[in-house]
Amino acid sequence: QVHLVQSGAEVKKPGASVKVSCKASGYTFTTYGMHWVRQAPGQRLEWMGWINGGNDNTKYSQKFQGRVTITRDTSASTTYMELSSLRSEDTAVYYCTRDDSYAYYWGQGTLVTVSS
Amino acid sequence: DIVMTQSPATLSVSPGERATLSCRASQSVSNSLAWYQQKPGQAPRLLIYGASTRATGIPARFSGSGSGTDFTLTISSLQSEDFAVYYCQQYNNWLTFGGGTKVEIK
Secondary structure (H helix, E strand, O other), X not given: OOEEEEOOOEEEOOOOOEEXXXXXXXXXXXXXXXXXXXXXXXXXXXXXXXXXXXXXXXXXXXXXXXXXXXEEEHHHOEEEEEEOOOOHHHOEEEEEEEOXXXXXXXOOOEEEEEOO | OOOEEEEOOEEEEOOOOOEEEEEEEOOOOOOOEEEEEEOOOOOOEEEEEOOOEEOOOOOXXXXXXXXXXXXXXXXXXXXXXXXXXXXXXXXXXXXXXXXOEEEEEO
């Protein structure tokens, strides 16, 4: 059974960085890529970026280019999303979702609050 | 970027009635279109992929149609557990989500 378990909620100050993890289980980690999607309060879901399952190739949304970095640790079956230069508008729930083209498997979400 | 537009923003429906939700893409996405249901405090749940294929465990009252730029999600007879927000998503060119349709009790 596929599970994606994310790290816990974070509170950060403006200008800081946050790193959210997503640990996968129940499948061969290197077979599937991983997307990161966020949802600000009352807003639509927003794609941030993706990392390839078989190598470290990444693709980022133009909106987050330069601020987001997605990495992985295959030995730990874990994907990471780091967002830098945080501002209040980055307050959101961040999700990892396995790349099945569409998004069948989702992490439980990680709330990141940016507040001074 | 492909822009996904959903209508209406809110749909008021009585239990047992049919609900029809629309989604339009700014350019063709072929049939690379998925629908999700989201309830407060939960991650989205995949309902439909490939524009018309129900995901595992999804009841037959949910159906999807369309291709190219215009898509429809139909819920044939609304149950109490169906009142939620519904999002469409294209995956033809990375991922883009629509703004959502909230289905509320009339």
